């Protein structure tokens with residue numbers, strides 16, 4: 001077995017299906033021990049609750065974009081994961097936040113002290129087939145192009161939501177001529193796509209890339225995030241009102257809420273679609289929501305007022 005820990009970076013725009021892919025891979029692990037690092041866009045890391053199991057080998061990084069503020073935290077977390085090799089960690093999955101460029105993580109993996117022990121096997125970039133990319137600001141479209149340009153394998157996900165011609169048009173518009181890509185639903189890639197046999201001479205699917213595009217910060221993208229926490233249950237009527245009046249400028253939100261009947265719900269919206277499902281109860285759990293969207297003050301003021309009313 002190779003001495004180096006194989007690393008796969010999972011990238012893609014907000015809500016494209018990164019956590020869905022991570023969960024799929026955890027279910028397909030087939031005895032492999034996977035380390036997972038998730039990096040969310042808000043100050044609270046909701047993905048921590050949405051990754052299937054809370055695990056000792058799950059490291060969460062919050063508050064934004066790996067590209068700038070978190071670089072130090074990222075490198076020390078990767079080092080911590082890599083040095084757990086003795087505990088037989090077989091592969092490390094790093095989920096980037098939806099507003100970061102995977103090339104920033106790749107750069108951290110090039111640090112000599114990390115490169116000596118970790119081998120980047122590739123960057124998987126997920127693309128949400130149902131998102132209207134033309135509706136994004138130029139800065140966000142630039143970010144999406146960069147995520148795709150820096151991906152080794154592009155997964156056109158949510159192909160259940162659009163027809164084949166629409167997907168073909170999207171591929172034409174977004175992919176580079178040499179982009180290696182597959183279509184998927186629920187990010188259900190065969191595990192063999194990702195976990196290469198760990199032999200020293202196994203080629204990784206990492207390909208050569210052009211110069212990375214400039215770094216971006218959430219503010220530079222014209223975005224703002226908001227995180228909200230409440231120690232108790234939320235008012236269901238007000239929650240419905242909040243969800244029903246979400247302006248399209250809010251690109252993504254997700255959260256975990258407690259209801260007065262004792263249920264604990266995960267809810268999220270991506271590309272205008274709301275989904276929710278029930279989670280197991282945990283002790284000392286809080287209600288928390290994170291939002292990211294265009295930095296238009298009037299919408300945020302409205303949301304803050306609605307959030308205040310959620311405190312039952």
Ligand SMILES: Nc1nc2c(ncn2[C@@H]2O[C@H](COP(=O)(O)OP(=O)(O)OP(=O)(O)O)[C@@H](O)[C@H]2O)c(=O)[nH]1
Pocket residue numbers: 012013014015016017018019020021040047097098157158159160161184185186187252254268270275
């Ligand atoms: N219909 C459909 N929904 C999907 C598919 N893949 C993921 N979803 C849903 O899309 C939503 C977002 O998926 P996530 O996996 O959380 O997306 P993400 O990229 O991790 O999101 P961020 O980390 O917030 O950027 C969830 O409600 C998923 O259940 C798919 O192929 N089809």
